[in-house]
Every structure is written in structure tokens, then in C-alpha cells.
Amino acid sequence: MTGKGKVLWPSGTTYEGDFSGGYLHGFGTLTSLDGSVYRGSWKLNLQHGFGEKQYQNSDVYEGTWKEGKQEGSGKYVWSNGNMYIGTWKAGIMCGRGVMKWSTGDLFDGFWLNGLRHGSGFYRFADGGYYYGIWTKGIKDGWGKFYPEGNNRPSLAKWNNSELLNEIVDGSVSVSSLKKAEFKVIKPSLKRSVSIIALNGFTKVRKPHKSVLVKKNQNPSHSVTDGTFEEVQNEVQQSDSQVYEREYMQGVLIKERIINHTGRSKSIKQRGKTKEARKKSLVSTYAGLKSYYLMLNLQLGIRYTVGKISPLPMREVRSSDYGAQARIQMYFPKRGSQKTPPHYSLNFYWTDYYPMVFRNLREMFKLDAADYMMSICGDDGLTELSSAGKSGSLFYLSHDDRFVIKTLKKSELKVLLKMLPSYYDNVKEHENTLLTKFFGVHQIAWKAGRKIRFVVMGNMFCTELRIHRRYDLKGSCQGRLTNKVDIRENTTFKDLDLPYVFHMDKLLRESLLEQITHDCMFLESQQIIDYSLLLGLHFRAPEHLKAFLETAESMHEPEHTFASDGAISQDEMLIPPKGLLLVTHEPNFVSTAPGPHIRGNTLKAFSVGEKEVDLLLPGTGRLRVQLGVNMPAQANHKIQRDGGDASEAELFEVYDVVLYLGIIDILQEYNLKKKVELTYKSLKFDPNSISVMEPTPYSKRFVNFLERVFVPT
Known part of the structure; x- marks a missing residue:
């Protein structure tokens, strides 16, 4: 069967549309015996592409499909009036999306396996808002609650589009879905809020665009990163009362009231002194250098790993240590025969002892392609704030598997001196608890200082929340x-x-x-x-209130525990x-x-x-x-x-x-x-x-x- 046609099966199911090589392939309508109707694209007998399906129970889904399951962007309306619009994976809500319940409640944020998981905000039917983090459907971490009647942030900065307004009033259409391009832009902090990009707002590629995204982030509050920080900062421009809360696996363990008096502060900021404006320019320049450093790092690692991976595996030799074992390369901005053009500054790249670190990665069964994708992929790296006194820069790979830290010159010397013994120790003791090193590199700019960094394994790479x-x-x-x-x-x-x-x-x-x-x-x-x-x-989070009240009273004596009607029923699912x-x-x-x-x-x-x-x-x-x-x-x-x-x-x-x-x-x-x-x-x-x-x-x-x- 090839071309257009119609098939009627003995069961009563009918299909009318395109065929190719005996398969349902192209565009067509399938009406099943149970009354469900699918009208859209097909590929080899499976729904694939854009389509709309009305189920037997009157549920309706319109959006993209992949091999018979909802995948990509789509809108699902339940017969009871609930509605979800956002990203799907293998037929399950997964990624950024907005859920509106028939009761008037609304959630805009991230999902995983059909449950709220990650950053987002919840709008209650009575007008209250909660901005925070969820883990597998329940609140888990820090957040802020704005009761009904209080000034709340504008949703425009959160959504960066008018898509939410269409969802609120129920006017979302197929054309809206086709316009929406659900691409995630990674901000520069772990667990920070990404945004849905519409036409004209694509992946961040150029330095000035990336810096604009990163400069509004506050490294000290992971709940208020990226555009989420902009949303909450807007509240501080007017007198209002909000509740800062901490949840642990759905249990409210900490709450305190914050009275914002940001209006006077905002007025003072309008009249910045010359010194303040100068300081702002310095911080912007530092942000640019941080971006260039990250881009140079990705370019260098991609070059080094790609160069050494095709070589046959062998044991490490004494010649793999020392100055002669380094790989050095110049990366001009315009590109060269061996290096690609890039948006960063011209820089010199040094890779220390590549064969040794290749064997170390092999010991930990790290595939070279996966390693490069984790660090050098399109999702980029996440810049973290330093928790110590060293002042080092920290980057985190998008999948949380690797941490990259800048090194002092003295630390680099110690690591290279210790590396032969370290390699033998790791090879002999599989269960060593020592930091796992996967690469040591150096970047140097013309008329600039050298920056050295090491790639390490993230000890907290786990699906469980580290409390x-x-x-x-x-x-x-x-x-x-x-x-x-x-x-x-x-x-x-x-x-x-x-x-x-x-x-x-x-x-x-x-x-x-x-x-x-x-x-x-x-x-x-x-x-x-x-x-x-x-x-x-x-x-056992239901017992943690008393624990944290006792263990942390010396740090936060002003914290009190409270609950009110704004806590939803899902918090009881412990x-x-x-x-x-x-x-x-x-x-x-x-x-x-x-x-x-x-x-x-x-x-x-x-x-x-x-x-x-x-x-x-x-x-x-x-x-x-x-x-x-x-x-x-x-x-x-x-x-x-x-x-x-x-x-x-x-x-x-x-x-x-x-x-x-x-x-x-x-x-x-x-x-x-x-x-x-x-x-x-x-x-x-x-x-x-x-x-x-x-x-x-x-x-x-x-x-x-x-x-x-x-x-x-």
C-alpha cells in the first residue's frame, strides 16, 4: 500500500490517510474501536511528529510524538478540566512545563517522570504564590511564600513570554505550541531555573548574551538563581511581607518572616556614585573573563581528548611524566588548521600528562565521548561560588558528574609531583576515597596571567538530595x-x-x-x-523538626516553625x-x-x-x-x-x-x-x-x- 487510502479492520478500527511501503506513514486519522481518535503524523505505523489525540475518556493531547509516545512539546487537557502544557518524554511529563488545575491552582516549573522536580513556582487559587524547589512531587529545600494580598513578582520575567497568560485564560492553541520552542538554557548555577525559549530567543552562543544571563545570578542562593532571582528581586522594590521556608521531603522544618524595605534601597541605588559604577564595570569585566575561561576550557578539553582517544591503550611509562609529556596548542580566535574558530579570546592551551589521565579515566570506566559531552556539550558548564578561603573558581558539568576547580601554582606543582605515586595508589586500591583527578590543564592569554585547573569527580553526584x-x-x-x-x-x-x-x-x-x-x-x-x-x-523527615530545632538553634535562634492553609495536600505524601x-x-x-x-x-x-x-x-x-x-x-x-x-x-x-x-x-x-x-x-x-x-x-x-x- 502506497499513497493515500483507507483501511477498515475487522475490529472496527479505521485509518484514512497516507501509506508508504505497507505502513501508515505520513499524515492520517486513526479511529479506534474504543472511540479514541488520532489525527496527525505517522512513521512506520507509529504516531511520530505533530498530532492530536482524543481519548475515550474525553482527554485530549495535541503536540509532538515520537515512536508512538508523547515526546517534545505538547498540551494535555483532562476531562476534569486540568491542563498541562510543556515538555514530554516517553509519554510522561518531563522537563519544563505548566500545570493548571480545575481548582484554580497552577504550577510552572520543572517535572520528572510526571512529578514536580526542580525549581518552580506554585500559584494558589486564593492568589498566594510559592517559589521554591520540589523533589519527586513534594517540596524539598528553600523557598519563599507570598500570601494573598501581598505584592508578588511579575510573571513576565519568569516566563519570558506570554505563554503563561494563554494557559491561565485557557486560550492555548495548536499555533501557540508550534510557535513555542521548548529549548532549555542552562544558567550558571546548579539547580537554578532554566527558561522556555520562544522564537527569537535561542541557545546562548555569543559571549555578551551569556554574560547577560549570568550577571543577574546570586551564587549564595541556589533557589533564586538566574531569572528566578530577577523575579524575587522585584518584590524587594516594594514593602511586603513574605515567608522564607525550608522543607525537607515535604515537611516544613523552618520558617521565618521577612519584611522587605527595598523601596528606599532602590531609591538609593538610582543615584549610584562614580565609585559604585566603576565597581560594577569591574565585576562585569570579571564575568566576561569567567565566560571566556569556561569557553577556552571546553575548547581545550575537546581538542586534547579528541587527539589522544584514537591512540592504542597501553601502560603508563616514565616518559608520560615530565615536561616532554605535555600537549601545547595555540587557539587563535579566527581558527587554524588544527583548531576551530571561536568567540573567545586568543589563548594558549597546555594539557599535562594526557596519557596518565587517560588511563585514570579508563580505570573509572569513563567513556571518552561521554566525558567530552559532559564537559564540552551544548548544555555548557555551571559556575559555582567558592565555599572555601582559596578564592578558586568552580565549575560543574551539566550532568553533575564532574567538578572543575582552578589551582594555584603551588597546588599544580604538588599534584604533578605526586601524580606517579597517586596513579599507582589508585590502580592498586579500587576503593580509595581520595579525590579522583581526571585531567589537569592550563590556559594562558596574551599579556595575561596563567590559569590552571583540574577536573575531578563530584562526590555528591546522586539522585538523592544532600541535606x-x-x-x-x-x-x-x-x-x-x-x-x-x-x-x-x-x-x-x-x-x-x-x-x-x-x-x-x-x-x-x-x-x-x-x-x-x-x-x-x-x-x-x-x-x-x-x-x-x-x-x-x-x-524519616516527619521527625526532623525537633532535630533541626535542637541542632541549629545556636545558628538560627530566630527561626520558628509554623503551618498555614497555604501548605498543599501533597506535602503529606511522605x-x-x-x-x-x-x-x-x-x-x-x-x-x-x-x-x-x-x-x-x-x-x-x-x-x-x-x-x-x-x-x-x-x-x-x-x-x-x-x-x-x-x-x-x-x-x-x-x-x-x-x-x-x-x-x-x-x-x-x-x-x-x-x-x-x-x-x-x-x-x-x-x-x-x-x-x-x-x-x-x-x-x-x-x-x-x-x-x-x-x-x-x-x-x-x-x-x-x-x-x-x-x-x-
Whole structure:
């Protein structure tokens, strides 16, 4: 059958339209026996392209299809009056989209597998608004609630189009969908708000366009990134009252009222002084340099990996280290025989020890193409704010797998000096917790300074939300976080840790054994000032109010807990508490580990010393490896005022999943550190300060962690 025609099947189903080679192929209408009707494009008997389908229950979908399922941009109207317009994947709402309920509620934000997941805003029927983050359908993280009657942000900046207004009044048509081009533009911060691009607003390619997007972002608030920051800043131009809230897996754990007095501030800003305008220009120039650096980095990595990947695999030789092993290339703006033209500045590129890092990536089963796409793909890199004192720039790949950090010259020397021993150590010990290095590079501009950076594995690459982060050194002097510096993604320090972690006997033994070995290696390299980066994912969130009220009262005494009618019903859909270790079954593991881990699945004493998976009610089944998906119980001792000392001690216990690794391993114990140790020892207890000789530092570090991780 080829051409136009009509088919009537014995079941009563009919098709009228185009055929090709015996297939439904082209444009046609299919009327099924159950009464559903599809009118649109076909490809090899499957709906493919733009089409409209009316279902038996009177639901209607119009939009794009791929191989028989909704995929791309589309509009779905349910028979009960609910409506969704946005992106689809494999027949499920996934990506940016807007949902309007028949009750008048509306959500505009990101979706995953049919659930709200990521940044967005929720408009209640009574006129209230909530801007924040959702995880698998429930609120999870920081956000702001604007009650009915308060000034709220304009939605124009959020949507960058009139599409939302069409959705609100129900006038969305097929022509609107055809005009809408649902391309996501990545802002420069993790978990920040992307935007739907319409005609005339395509992917950011040119430097000045990218900078305009990035300059309005505030690195200290991941909830208010990108255009989302613009939306919330508009509220600060008028006196209003909003509620700043923090949710954890659907439970409201923290709330405080914010009274904005931004009008007077806005008036003052209009009359900027000459010094203020000059400072603004300096920051703009810094932003441009940051953009050029990111673009140069992507160009260089693409060139280096592409050049070395075709070479046959072989063992690392002594000739793969040293000055002769570097790849150097000049990237002129206009391009050359070996380099493409680009929008950045002319720059010189240096790739250190490419064969060594190629073998390291191979050890962690990183495919060269995937590696390049993660870092050099169209989605680009995300610029993060530095959480430490180094002032380094940090970039994050769009899939969260890799972190890129700028290095000091001294850190580069230490890394290159340590690399032969580091390579042998990683090759011998699959479960090492040391930072995973995948590449070291340098960029130099004409008449400009050199910038060096290293590509590392992201230890927090996981589908689970990391609720708390800790940087642990085992020292106490200066290891308390200032309350004014606390933000959503703040990394806390030793004295902020209010609990110990009870672990399975074998899991704890494996963890401490590897930590001891890694510390011995760092000691042999004369490395100090390293720390354990610890990420916690809490379960059983219905009990976390009391925990956070107790554990963080010293930081945020003004926080109060409250609830009102603006909290929707979906917040009660809390997954059951508890963690369950089960015998490892590879076919049922739902989440693969990140690029920072390899080796065998860990064994647990509680299941007969067998390899185990972690079963998370309401989430999935995860493979337990060293530093990844490690279950524990966080015990927090309750301090009672005026209690009888003879009474039994009380503890609050919380199920947690741990993610950890040893970071900052590029500080050598040199003359400068010796002078620092001598000076600080005169003022403080030598055992309390961070800087120490390598051997006592290693011993103190291990002893401290033995007290943090205790057996069950």
C-alpha cells in the first residue's frame, strides 16, 4: 500500500490517510474501536511528529510524538478540566512545563517522570504564590511564600513570554505550541531555573548574551538563581511581607518572616556614585573573563581528548611524566588548521600528562565521548561560588558528574609531583576515597596571567538530595561556622557536627581501613590540611523538626516553625522512614554510582557478610559502595537543663545515607606551613589547630573519624 487510502479492520478500527511501503506513514486519522481518535503524523505505523489525540475518556493531547509516545512539546487537557502544557518524554511529563488545575491552582516549573522536580513556582487559587524547589512531587529545600494580598513578582520575567497568560485564560492553541520552542538554557548555577525559549530567543552562543544571563545570578542562593532571582528581586522594590521556608521531603522544618524595605534601597541605588559604577564595570569585566575561561576550557578539553582517544591503550611509562609529556596548542580566535574558530579570546592551551589521565579515566570506566559531552556539550558548564578561603573558581558539568576547580601554582606543582605515586595508589586500591583527578590543564592569554585547573569527580553526584554537608579535619580551632554565613548549601565544620553515626560492623571496618590507608599515602607524600567531605541524606523527615530545632538553634535562634492553609495536600505524601539492607542483586539496582567510585559492592555483617544493596522506601534500590549510598543512623544526644544526672540519657535517632571522600589533598607541608605551625602553637593548643606535621595530622584525623563513625 502506497499513497493515500483507507483501511477498515475487522475490529472496527479505521485509518484514512497516507501509506508508504505497507505502513501508515505520513499524515492520517486513526479511529479506534474504543472511540479514541488520532489525527496527525505517522512513521512506520507509529504516531511520530505533530498530532492530536482524543481519548475515550474525553482527554485530549495535541503536540509532538515520537515512536508512538508523547515526546517534545505538547498540551494535555483532562476531562476534569486540568491542563498541562510543556515538555514530554516517553509519554510522561518531563522537563519544563505548566500545570493548571480545575481548582484554580497552577504550577510552572520543572517535572520528572510526571512529578514536580526542580525549581518552580506554585500559584494558589486564593492568589498566594510559592517559589521554591520540589523533589519527586513534594517540596524539598528553600523557598519563599507570598500570601494573598501581598505584592508578588511579575510573571513576565519568569516566563519570558506570554505563554503563561494563554494557559491561565485557557486560550492555548495548536499555533501557540508550534510557535513555542521548548529549548532549555542552562544558567550558571546548579539547580537554578532554566527558561522556555520562544522564537527569537535561542541557545546562548555569543559571549555578551551569556554574560547577560549570568550577571543577574546570586551564587549564595541556589533557589533564586538566574531569572528566578530577577523575579524575587522585584518584590524587594516594594514593602511586603513574605515567608522564607525550608522543607525537607515535604515537611516544613523552618520558617521565618521577612519584611522587605527595598523601596528606599532602590531609591538609593538610582543615584549610584562614580565609585559604585566603576565597581560594577569591574565585576562585569570579571564575568566576561569567567565566560571566556569556561569557553577556552571546553575548547581545550575537546581538542586534547579528541587527539589522544584514537591512540592504542597501553601502560603508563616514565616518559608520560615530565615536561616532554605535555600537549601545547595555540587557539587563535579566527581558527587554524588544527583548531576551530571561536568567540573567545586568543589563548594558549597546555594539557599535562594526557596519557596518565587517560588511563585514570579508563580505570573509572569513563567513556571518552561521554566525558567530552559532559564537559564540552551544548548544555555548557555551571559556575559555582567558592565555599572555601582559596578564592578558586568552580565549575560543574551539566550532568553533575564532574567538578572543575582552578589551582594555584603551588597546588599544580604538588599534584604533578605526586601524580606517579597517586596513579599507582589508585590502580592498586579500587576503593580509595581520595579525590579522583581526571585531567589537569592550563590556559594562558596574551599579556595575561596563567590559569590552571583540574577536573575531578563530584562526590555528591546522586539522585538523592544532600541535606547537610560537613568538612571535617579533626581540629577545633576556627572550626565553627559563623551563623551569618549559613545558606542552603553551606558546608559546616567540625564543631557544627552534633551527632555520631552508627554503622554496620563490616561497613565501618571497610570505611576506616580505607581512610587509614589513604592517610598513610598522604603522609608519605608530606600532605596535610586535607579533610573528609561528608554529605548526609536524611530519611524519616516527619521527625526532623525537633532535630533541626535542637541542632541549629545556636545558628538560627530566630527561626520558628509554623503551618498555614497555604501548605498543599501533597506535602503529606511522605515516604515511610527506615533503611533496609538486602542481599545485592545487580539486576535490581536502580541507581549507578558516580564517576568518583569503583570497586566491589560492600559486604554487611547484618545480612550474613554478603554484598548488600540499600533499599529506600519510596525511592528505590541502591548499590552500597565505599563512600556512596552508605546507610547509618545519626544519633544526637539531647541536652536537658536541670535534669537529674542519674536519669537515662536520651538520644534522637535519624536514618541517613552517607556520601563521603577525602578532599583538599594538594597542600604540602613546606616551610610556610612550618612557620604557621610555630606561630599558632604560641597562641593555641597545638593539638587544636589545623596545621600539623604530616604524621600527627594523619593520626589525629583517623582518631577523630573513629569517634564519628561508631559500630552498631
